[in-house]
Each structure stands twice: as C-alpha cells, then as structure tokens.
Amino acid sequence: MADIKAEYLACPIRQVVSRFGDKWSLLVLFLLNRSDTGVLRFNEIRRFMTDCSQKMLSQTLKNLEQSHLVHREVYPEVPPRVEYSLTDTGKSLMPVLTALIDWGKEHFDEVVTD
Amino acid sequence: MADIKAEYLACPIRQVVSRFGDKWSLLVLFLLNRSDTGVLRFNEIRRFMTDCSQKMLSQTLKNLEQSHLVHREVYPEVPPRVEYSLTDTGKSLMPVLTALIDWGKEHFDEVVTD
DNA sequence: TAATTCGGTAACTATTGGGTACCTTTGCGC
DNA sequence: GCGCAAAGGTACCCAATAGTTACCGAATTA
Numbered sequence: 001m002a003d004i005k006a007e008y009l010a011c012p013i014r015q016v017v018s019r020f021g022d023k024w025s026l027l028v029l030f031l032l033n034r035s036d037t038g039v040l041r042f043n044e045i046r047r048f049m050t051d052c053s054q055k056m057l058s059q060t061l062k063n064l065e066q067s068h069l070v071h072r073e074v075y076p077e078v079p080p081r082v083e084y085s086l087t088d089t090g091k092s093l094m095p096v097l098t099a100l101i102d103w104g105k106e107h108f109d110e111v112v113t114d
Numbered sequence: 115m116a117d118i119k120a121e122y123l124a125c126p127i128r129q130v131v132s133r134f135g136d137k138w139s140l141l142v143l144f145l146l147n148r149s150d151t152g153v154l155r156f157n158e159i160r161r162f163m164t165d166c167s168q169k170m171l172s173q174t175l176k177n178l179e180q181s182h183l184v185h186r187e188v189y190p191e192v193p194p195r196v197e198y199s200l201t202d203t204g205k206s207l208m209p210v211l212t213a214l215i216d217w218g219k220e221h222f223d224e225v226v227t228d
Numbered sequence: 229t230a231a232t233t234c235g236g237t238a239a240c241t242a243t244t245g246g247g248t249a250c251c252t253t254t255g256c257g258c
Numbered sequence: 259g260c261g262c263a264a265a266g267g268t269a270c271c272c273a274a275t276a277g278t279t280a281c282c283g284a285a286t287t288a
Contacts, residue, residue: 004145005162013214192252
C-alpha cells in the first residue's frame, strides 16, 4: 500500500486535468479538432458555443494557449482577425479525448441520472 | 459545418466530465482502482489524500455515488464502518482514465509550464 | 448619421469551493 | 464515573471563481 502512496503523489492527473477539465475547454478542443481547416476564428467558435459568454470564451482560449494546447495567430487587420488552431500537443490529446467522448456516449444514462 | 453544430450539440462530454472532472474525483477513482482489495474505507482514502479536507472528500464521494461510479456500503457498527468501491460503470471508465494519465505523464512538461 | 463587425476588457454579482468546528455512539485507560 | 479517542459526517462561514452586462477601437455597410 506504500507503493500506492508514491504512485498517487506522482500522478499528474490533477495538474493536467486542471488545464482542460473546466466547463468550456473540452468543447473548444472538440470544435477545433472537427473543423475542416483545423482553424477557427473567435466568433466562429462563439457561434457554435452560444451558451458561453464572450468573456468566458476569451478566458478559456487564453488558458488553452498558456497550456500550449491551442495556438493563437493574430492578423493585424481592421477589423482584427484572430485564428485559433490545435498545437501538436493539443492534437496528441485528441485520441484520448475521443475515447472519453465515446465512453460518455455509451455510459451517459448510467452516469447522468438527474 | 452544419454537421459540426449537430455533433457539438450531441456531444456528451460536458455532462459526463462534470461528474468527475473536479479537483478530487479522479484521484479517488485512481486510488480505488489501485487498491488491492478494490475496497477502501473513508479514512483510508483520507490518509492518502492528505491535502483534501474531510468535508471535500465526503462531498466528492457523495457525487461519485450519485453518478453511479462508486458504490457505498455502510456497516451498522460502532464506530461506523463505510466501504467504498468502484461500480461496474466506474471500472469501465478506468482504461480511459489510465490513457489520460499516461498522456499526462508524457506531455506534462509541455502543458504545465508555470 | 447610425448601425454593425471583430476581438476583446473592466466592473460587477452569483455561485461554488473549501476550512474549521462540531456532532454521534461506543470502548478504553484510570 | 471522567475524560478522551475513533469513526464518518454535517453546519456555518468566507474566499475564490464563474458568469453577466456594458463598453472599447477603427472601419465598412446602409
């Protein structure tokens, strides 16, 4: 059982999940992954996620950029254009995320009861 | 792109992740999965998770029980004994969770920079 | 002249996360 | 008898976070 303690302390899951386990991050990653071009503009994402306020989306994207999961490219035009895409790290997360989504689809009724 | 919208709306990830994506749930699942007997008592878990207060652990376990990921067995003794274990649904989540932990170990340095 | 687009930020409020203290019943040491 | 510890929680309170609304800038459109 002492081994579990060591394993527990070394487990990265908390630090890692705290980077994208919030209310909106996973949905952004999902959308960027599904996009034809692999690129989405701020207001394109916003049109999909209509229940997410502008501020929360902005905050979410900033976090994902700081975690190096999403790349932010600014074009100095007027009106401004900002394009978001997955980084290589972000792309490497997608198979795991897809597996989680599949699990969710299969077990939704067992887990979400109310 | 209209397809993405439909896919997005049907995506269960938010409801599902909200059930165990919080600060402590994944660690509890991790510990229950690693336990020799598959069963842990309240204060056994607490001794592993020393940075989680009694109240938060209690709340976390209650949520996991309501989501049918964890089974709670009460023995009417004095002092009381309460044993926690993974349900079948909870067990079915573990491979996905393990994949996530492995991803975290591999990409920790890229994602957690500060 | 007024309205709209685009990607935000500032100021505020509502909701949640989390800590401390306390409860219950029983057995143990003295 | 007297006080204390153990078990698994809950009540009360405060701080941190989630989220809403209003607003910004310059430029095109109506």
